[in-house]
Amino acid sequence: MGEVGGLLREWRTRRRLSQLALAHEAEISPRHLSFLETGRSAPSRQMVLRLAEHLDVPLRDRDQLLLAAGYAPVYPRRALDSPELSRVRAAVQLVLRAHEPWPAVAVDRRWRLVDGNAAVPVLTAGAAPHLLRPPVNALRLTLHPDGLAPRVLNLGQWRAHLLARLRRQAQLTADPDLTALLDELRGYPGGAGGEPVEPGPGDVVVPLRLRHGDGVLTLLSTVSTFGTPLDVTVEELSIETFLPGDEATAAALRAAAAA
Numbered sequence: 001m002g003e004v005g006g007l008l009r010e011w012r013t014r015r016r017l018s019q020l021a022l023a024h025e026a027e028i029s030p031r032h033l034s035f036l037e038t039g040r041s042a043p044s045r046q047m048v049l050r051l052a053e054h055l056d057v058p059l060r061d062r063d064q065l066l067l068a069a070g071y072a073p074v075y076p077r078r079a080l081d082s083p084e085l086s087r088v089r090a091a092v093q094l095v096l097r098a099h100e101p102w103p104a105v106a107v108d109r110r111w112r113l114v115d116g117n118a119a120v121p122v123l124t125a126g127a128a129p130h131l132l133r134p135p136v137n138a139l140r141l142t143l144h145p146d147g148l149a150p151r152v153l154n155l156g157q158w159r160a161h162l163l164a165r166l167r168r169q170a171q172l173t174a175d176p177d178l179t180a181l182l183d184e185l186r187g188y189p190g191g192a193g194g195e196p197v198e199p200g201p202g203d204v205v206v207p208l209r210l211r212h213g214d215g216v217l218t219l220l221s222t223v224s225t226f227g228t229p230l231d232v233t234v235e236e237l238s239i240e241t242f243l244p245g246d247e248a249t250a251a252a253l254r255a256a257a258a259a
Contacts, residue, residue: 004048004068005037011055012037014174025054045071058173060109060232077232080114088226088234095224099241101257103219109236110177111139111166122212122256123242126151138240139166139181143188153209153216155190161206207245215252218245 012022019037023030028047035041036051043051048069052062063073078084096104096117103119113136124132128146141147143159152158163185170178208219219242229235244250 004043004065005039007065007068008043008051008055009037010174011052011057011061014171015055017055022051022054026050043069045069049074056172058232059229059235061173063232075230075232080233080237085231085233088231088237092237092239095239099243101253102241102243103253104239104241105138106237106239107138108233109169109173109175110181111137113138113141114237119253119257122217122253123148123210125212137181139185143185143190145189148210149188149190151211152190153211154207157206158208159185159188159190208242212252215248217249217252219243219249220245 012019017025019033020030023033026033032041033051036043036047045066048065048071049062052065057065059075060077063075066073076084080089092106092115096106096115099119100117101119103123104117105113105120106115108114113134124141127141127148128144131141131144131147139162142152143149143162149155149159163182166178166182166185169175170182205220208217208221210217210219222241222243224239224241226234226237244253
C-alpha cells in the first residue's frame, strides 16, 4: 500500500494541491487521505479511481495506480488499427478530410504522426527524408534544422510556443519520453526557446508564418481531442488543424490543392 500511497502523493504534489484541498474535492477526510498516502490504510478500487479523477491523472497512469494498489487495470490500450477502434479511425479521417484544403494532422501523446490529410505536403515540403520516415515526430520535424525550421519566418516565436506546450504536457503526464524530447528540441538552433511569447499590436494568437514558394503562409493552429475517452489510445490522440490566417494564405492553399 505504500507504493500506491507514494504515487498518489506524487500526483498531488505535481498538481500543487494540499492534502486538505484534495480531500475537500474528493469529499473524504484529510485524515483518511493522509493514511492512504502513508500506507496506513488501503484504498478501495473506487477510491483510487476517485482520487485519480480529481488529480486529473491520465488514463494510462490511472491503470498504474490500480496496479500499485493490487487491482486489475480498467482502461484498455487498443491499437489504433484494431477492429474495436474502427469508428475512432473513421472519425479521425472524417475530421482530417473535412478540413481540406487546410492542413491537418493526427498525433499521439508523444507527438508521433498517426495520420494526415492531403494538404500536409504543403507543410512538409523541403524537409529531409530522414525526418519523414515513420515514425514521424511532428515536433522534431517542425523544429529540426533539416525540417520545417528554415522555412519558419517567426521561428523564435513558434519554437517558444511549441516548447511551452511540450513542457506543460511533460509536467501533466510525467512521461520521461516527453521530457527527453523536450531536452532534445531545446538543443536545436532557432531563437530563444524559453522566452515567453509576447503579443504584438493586434495579435490574438501565435501564428505559424511559413515560407511557401515566393509567398508566405500565415497559419493559425487549433487542437481537437475526444471529449469522453475511455481508452488510453483514444485519450492520447489529438488533431491539429492549420487554418488560414489571411485571404492570401487561403488562396495559396486552395491553389495547392487544385494543383
